[in-house]
Amino acid sequence: MSKTKFILGLFDDPDDMMHGIEKLQKNSIPIYDVYSPMPIHGIEDKLGVKESRLGYAAFCFGCLGACVIFSIVYYTLVHDWPMNIGGKPNFAMPNFVPFTFEWTILFTAFGMTFTFFAATHLFPGRAPRVMDLRATDDRFVIAVDAKGNIPHDDITNLLKEAGAVEVKHNDRKYVSYE
Amino acid sequence: MASHSESIIREPLITGKDITYAKITNDVLNPVENMPNKAWWIGFTVASLGSLLWVVSISYTFWFGLGAWGLNKTVGWAWDITGFVWWVGIGHAGTLISAVLLIFRQNWRNSINRSAEAMTIFAVICAATYIVAHMGRPWLAYFTLPLPNQYALWVNWNSALMMDVFAISTYFSVSLVFWYTGLLPDIASIRDRATGLRRRIYSVLSFGWTGSVKTWQRFETVSLILAGISTPLVLSVHTIVSFDFATSLEPGWHTTIFPPYFVAGAIFSGFAMVQTLLLVTRKVLGLENYITMFHIESMNKIILLTGSIVGVAYITEFFIAWYSGVEYEQYAFINRATGPYWWAYWSMMSCNVISPQLFWSKYLRTNIKFSWFLSIIVNIGMWFERFVIIVTSLHRDYIPSSWAMFYPTWVDVSVFIGSIGLFFTMFLLFIRVLPAVAMAEVKLLLKTSSEQAKKKLIDSGTLKEAEVEYYKESLVKYDSVDMADYEK
Numbered sequence: 001m002s003k004t005k006f007i008l009g010l011f012d013d014p015d016d017m018m019h020g021i022e023k024l025q026k027n028s029i030p031i032y033d034v035y036s037p038m039p040i041h042g043i044e045d046k047l048g049v050k051e052s053r054l055g056y057a058a059f060c061f062g063c064l065g066a067c068v069i070f071s072i073v074y075y076t077l078v079h080d081w082p083m084n085i086g087g088k089p090n091f092a093m094p095n096f097v098p099f100t101f102e103w104t105i106l107f108t109a110f111g112m113t114f115t116f117f118a119a120t121h122l123f124p125g126r127a128p129r130v131m132d133l134r135a136t137d138d139r140f141v142i143a144v145d146a147k148g149n150i151p152h153d154d155i156t157n158l159l160k161e162a163g164a165v166e167v168k169h170n171d172r173k174y175v176s177y178e
Numbered sequence: 179m180a181s182h183s184e185s186i187i188r189e190p191l192i193t194g195k196d197i198t199y200a201k202i203t204n205d206v207l208n209p210v211e212n213m214p215n216k217a218w219w220i221g222f223t224v225a226s227l228g229s230l231l232w233v234v235s236i237s238y239t240f241w242f243g244l245g246a247w248g249l250n251k252t253v254g255w256a257w258d259i260t261g262f263v264w265w266v267g268i269g270h271a272g273t274l275i276s277a278v279l280l281i282f283r284q285n286w287r288n289s290i291n292r293s294a295e296a297m298t299i300f301a302v303i304c305a306a307t308y309i310v311a312h313m314g315r316p317w318l319a320y321f322t323l324p325l326p327n328q329y330a331l332w333v334n335w336n337s338a339l340m341m342d343v344f345a346i347s348t349y350f351s352v353s354l355v356f357w358y359t360g361l362l363p364d365i366a367s368i369r370d371r372a373t374g375l376r377r378r379i380y381s382v383l384s385f386g387w388t389g390s391v392k393t394w395q396r397f398e399t400v401s402l403i404l405a406g407i408s409t410p411l412v413l414s415v416h417t418i419v420s421f422d423f424a425t426s427l428e429p430g431w432h433t434t435i436f437p438p439y440f441v442a443g444a445i446f447s448g449f450a451m452v453q454t455l456l457l458v459t460r461k462v463l464g465l466e467n468y469i470t471m472f473h474i475e476s477m478n479k480i481i482l483l484t485g486s487i488v489g490v491a492y493i494t495e496f497f498i499a500w501y502s503g504v505e506y507e508q509y510a511f512i513n514r515a516t517g518p519y520w521w522a523y524w525s526m527m528s529c530n531v532i533s534p535q536l537f538w539s540k541y542l543r544t545n546i547k548f549s550w551f552l553s554i555i556v557n558i559g560m561w562f563e564r565f566v567i568i569v570t571s572l573h574r575d576y577i578p579s580s581w582a583m584f585y586p587t588w589v590d591v592s593v594f595i596g597s598i599g600l601f602f603t604m605f606l607l608f609i610r611v612l613p614a615v616a617m618a619e620v621k622l623l624l625k626t627s628s629e630q631a632k633k634k635l636i637d638s639g640t641l642k643e644a645e646v647e648y649y650k651e652s653l654v655k656y657d658s659v660d661m662a663d664y665e666k
Contacts, residue, residue: 012198012199013625014625033390033391035388035389035390037618038622039394040391040394043391044391049391049392049395052395052396052399054396054399054403058403072324076324076333076335080332085336096335098345098418098421099335099341101414102341102348102411105348105352105407105408105411106352108403109351109352112400112403113355113400113404116396116397116399116400119396121386122386122387123386124383124385125386126385127381128369128370128384128386128388129388130388131388135370135389136367136369136387137203137367
């Protein structure tokens with residue numbers, strides 16, 4: 001048994017990498033993940049990644065924000081301490097609009113972004129689980145779990161054929177940051 | 179697909195030969211990973227001295243109170259609110275570039291959005307300092323929040339000033355979230371190239387970003403939705419700032435044109451400030467290939483458009499004052515143009531309405547030195563606009579016995595100059611420690627909208643001759659393109 005844990009195909013061109021994904025899929029080799037320095041459009045369909053549901057979260061947070069601030073304004077201005085200002089109605093809805101609007105936006109932005117951070121496990125101080133250091137610079141990396149996917153040389157050849165500039169057989173899953 | 183070729187008649191967004199993904203990273207991170215050059219140090223020294231002046235004058239204000247300013251009983255709002263509105267307006271361009279242009283799929287925003295957003299954040303910080311200082315007792319700033327208190331009183335939700343508190347705080351925090359989320363992939367790029375302590379710091383700041391498929395997919399969803407909500411937000415912010423004036427009964431303020439007019443003015447001044455910053459930044463940081471003449475010209479066109487909108491608004495305002503038949507309103511406007519502050523009014527008119535019209539000339543709007551000069555003129559003009567609206571409306575009260583003039587004290591002047599210093603200090607620190615260009619987003623354009631990709635298409639010889647000619651003509655204006663490559 002080799003000690004290889006992950007096989008990484010490093011591409012210098014996103015189109016070549018897409019080609020590499022096709023080749024691996026044609027040979028029924030499961031892809032662990034793909035790392036790239038920029039978003040690649042169309043890759044989700046190819047890898048069967050479902051559409052993000054963050055939009056629904058955003059909508060719910062927006063509704064929550066609207067309800068919260070509307071309740072606060074209503075409670076303070078209409079219920080708890082109604083003031084007679086020139087005989088005008090206490091429940092002056094048009095005046096509530098700017099506050100309701102601002103907090104809808106505020107809750108949407110923070111709620112959605114923090115949901116994104118939580119779902120993707122992003123938080124300050126998290127150890128970066130990087131497989132190759134150049135994946136945030138100029139390399140488009142396809143990672144294949146070496147376990148069960150044998151022979152490794154065939155995978156190497158497939159990646160090379162697709163145009164990989166380098167194929168790495170890593171003994172460790174993540175690059176250690178010491 | 180990751181790439182398909184773009185129509186040849188569109189101007190390239192990245193110029194230069196042999197641009198690779200690695201070269202983009204190297205070029206953008208050059209100022210971050212190396213010691214700053216002389217130009218940066220000079221700028222930073224001057225800006226820091228400005229900040230110091232700000233610290234002194236703000237401290238003086240807090241110690242002695244608002245009496246240190248030139249305010250009097252009649253003119254109770256002057257330089258401080260002028261400065262506040264000026265800075266908030268400047269902030270608007272950043273959000274406009276990052277949000278509105280994203281929704282409209284204007285790819286040229288990709289290389290300028292990062293620094294423009296940073297500018298937004300710093301400008302709003304400067305604006306907030308005016309608000310806090312204007313409170314007179316900044317330690318009581320929490321009075322603006324609906325907190326239960328011993329007076330058993332709540333805040334006045336009917337007040338436009340209260341709306342302002344919510345608008346500005348939401349705007350600042352949402353802009354910050356938008357900006358920082360966009361920074362994550364680029365901070366990860368710095369992290370993976372750094373060593374030692376730097377790596378540790380950037381590692382914490384990067385939140386553990388890896389760039390996996392799912393991360394990018396969610397990132398793009400988040401960016402798009404943030405852009406979608408920031409667009410109405412940015413319009414609401416200056417609308418609400420204009421409510422501070424429009425909901426009063428002051429002649430010259432009490433007009434329904436204020437919200438759209440303020441928003442147009444905000445975008446106008448904001449783009450001018452982006453131009454002021456980026457024309458210098460691209461030169462000092464050597465980013466000519468990413469912030470190209472196309473970007474400069476596009477921004478100048480927006481300045482021309484919004485400047486014209488502002489001009490129409492000024493004239494409409496004047497017309498409506500006459501048409502309304504309200505004596506006080508009519509006098510307020512005649513007084514603006516011919517009263518003791520005529521020079522402020524005509525500075526505003528010439529800087530904001532007349533001078534941007536020069537950008538109808540292609541020669542002038544593709545001239546870097548002139549663009550920079552005009553951006554400064556617009557900044558000055560927009561400052562005068564706020565001064566005119568605020569001081570000239572107030573200084574001649576309903577009762578002639580309370581008519582007065584406003585004279586700024588050294589504290590007024592120092593707070594203003596100091597806030598500019600503060601702004602530049604923050605901006606200069608930003609370009610030292612964080613990438614001034616969104617690398618990931620620029621990399622996205624490399625295979626479609628770059629000069630080299632288009633050159634390859636031309637060399638393949640499959641394009642229509644006329645279209646290629648048109649494209650070549652559009653390249654002439656670029657200062658970063660060597661036309662010799664296109665001659666055969």
